Amino acid sequence: MTTAENNPVDLSASFKAYDVRGIVGETITAASVRAVGAAFVDVLGLKGETVLVGGDMRPSSLGFSQAFAEGASGRGAKVQLLGLISTDELYFACGALNAAGAVFTASHNPATYNGIKMAKAGAVPVSSETGLMDIRDLAQQYLADGIPAGDAGTVTDIDVLKKYAEYLRSLVDLSGSRPLKIVVDAGNGMAGMTTPAVLGDTLLPGLPFEIVPLYFELDGTFPNHPANPLEPANLLDLQAAVVKHGADIGLAFDGDADRCFVIDELGAPVSPSAVTALVARREIARAKGLGEERPAVIHNLITSRAVPELINHDGGRAVRTRVGHSFIKAVMAAEGAVFGGEHSAHYYFRDFFNADTGMLAAMHVLAALGEQDGPLSELGREYEPYVSSGEINSQLADVPAAVARVRAAYTRDGVAVDELDGVTFTATDGSWWFNLRASNTEPFLRLNAEAVDATTMADVRDDVLALVRQ
Template sequence: MPPAPAPASTLDPANLHAIFKAYDVRGLVGDQIDDALARRIGGAFVAVTQVSTVVVGYDMRPSSPGLAGAFAEGASAAGADVVVIGLASTDQLYFASGHLDLAGVMFTASHNPAAYNGIKMCLPGARPIGAETGLLDIRDAVATEVTGAQTGSVTNRDVLAEYAHHLLSLAPVSGRRLKVVIDAGNGMAGHTAPAVFDRLGDQVEVVPMFFELDGTFPNHEANPIEPANLVDLQKRVLAEKADIGLAFDGDADRCFLVDERGELVSPSTLTGLIAARELTREPGATIIHNLITSRSVPEIVTELGGTPVRTRVGHSFIKATMAETDAIFGGEHSGHFYFRDFWRADSGMLAALHALAALAEGEQPLSRLLQQYVRFVASGEINSTVADQAAILHELEASYAGTPGVALDHLDGLTVAHDDWWFNVRASNTEPLLRLNAEGKDEATMVTMRDAVLSVIRRDQ
């Protein structure tokens, strides 16, 4: 879908309502996001959060340093001190926020194409800021330029080594030597992976792919949830006879795995593996999973004596539920993994280290190690453009309501569950899309259910 015509100014209310999303700010550079807007957001952030100091990081996109600098100007003009950590992955920014106990702001558009940029914000301790926890207040405060009684300072600090040390303290890797292919996608894993893996010495042989920081993404999109963007990694794993392949998105807060056969590993499977490891460390702990995660995860958690808790899709819901339940770990099927000991923030690199640690502890190949965490067949997320999303959801609900052995719930969209299968259909927050996820006890069951639901969703297409 082509973007809407740009407003006369990035400060126009229509533009602000378009780019302030549920969890962050995101838009086209120049047309929707520019230095003038970043400067205003800096002042608004300080005015709304009332923080005295904010730590700022940015990714490798050409526009990111300038936008981060403009934000720092606005925040310091509003009276806050600014600590700039420079080039960073999003989880490195969360580390800085937690480690220094400061509010944090990250300039990145994650996996979006090169023309985009955005802003992720958090309170001290990496506590999330979303639409329901202050983000829309910041949006509304942008209209007024904020000036403090005195100007705050702007200083630089490098936290990369401390970040790497902390991750390895949470998931140390020891045992047999591993050969690991890492596809950074020209994103920020090209910055963080060397800092982390160099500390492992001879324990790991790294085969780097696309480590050069380049926000134009010359090789492929830095969006590993799309299988097409993992083809290069799959081929390289096979060619190198590697033990595992790792793929990171643009800001390196998500990680996807490829096994030694070149096969893609479901994020739900990795969630099951990490949950098992964390439950060994803390028996009986609570594990969070979102509602499109495989049914395998709550089954495994329960069998291991843990408490599974189901949430809506989205990091703000995961983090809030983790805080309420003191959960030790949370996983999302989108490739986000959250750790209590990482300030309940998500870290693709920490998830990768857990996978490497489990693999190095034994002699099994990754595919065999993960077999115990794969119990159902999933469709993956299927998006359909639908003009009247509510009408389709109502029709699907009416079709299954009252069916013997079927349960419905509305935690996020519509979930319909049976002992042999389940599906969830939910509307996009930003586009006229319905997102379908389905799972069955076997391939035939999943395909039958998936196609039946799609026939309703796409009937008029």
């Protein structure tokens, strides 16, 4: 039995609904990670089974990967260390090798953070509904009492980057694209490694692309800007570079490279809803070409109304769901959906084990752009017929009271209300809709509004914000 920690970390501070995320040295430590590795094996029954472990470029990820491996192998697992990986590389490995795994990353969070995303064999997510809290509770016990001694497993090394790149290329054929100049902002995150492997010629034959790299150096201190493309300020360097280099497209990835944001040739963002609609059209057509009738496509309730309209127009079946990757993945599996998209630029593919991958979504956008002659700004306009506010956060002392004020004002004739996730108000004439949703982890109320024109959207947005913030 390993020695108990004198002052064990309170794991409830870092275990969230979908993953683990905490401050290095405070709410996530080598000792706590070692205990989590042991509990991961015990809770999921992985003694004698393969467990895959890797991490991103954060300074603490390598040490945490090794600590997790020690805990897991100590409970009898056959650990395979993947080294530096993106989050979607872990999902690929868990799917292709049919093994459970964990990746150390805090995604877009600052350098002082790290965390763990875990998956079962087949890339099935481990969330609060599928064992994550059981792992937390057992790990907390191991921190207090020590990890029981058992039959030792093994720890070996494996590299999956080339197989990951080959697999993605097998899903989208880019060899026939017209030549494209692509600026990629990796934000000093893992896309600095995966982009050359998938879209470049470092591991596979070259494609008809000229890649202009921005911040490809792997550096978990994020010296240039935070690796969070959801914040408009973090896209400014990419937007300027696209215009400067006369590029056809810009791609921005978050720190662990599971999300991708798209910039057109004019330097303007292409909304994740437009990307969802574009990829949905391609995946519906492919599935129907294989004989599938009305292939399902998942979209969360924050995506543009244009998404379900296009899905239904193209002969697919639009399935609306709550926000959050564990919900999306569960519905993907239940519905046998071919694709799913979120407003936050998470894109899920049946052919990628129902998991999210920013790189595969980017490849679909590149294929759509490369198979026609027009610029991305024209192509994207086809998928953005409405005007959106984007997500607006209000930090409030009393979130329920703010929602009550909006309910009182908007519960009236001509407005439909539903409560799938937060509360959504929709004008029955189709001119506007908005959703209010409380954050699960912060004192924020999130507003997303959309309308048929900019004036209507601004009127609705400003009216709701005034009620929320009064």
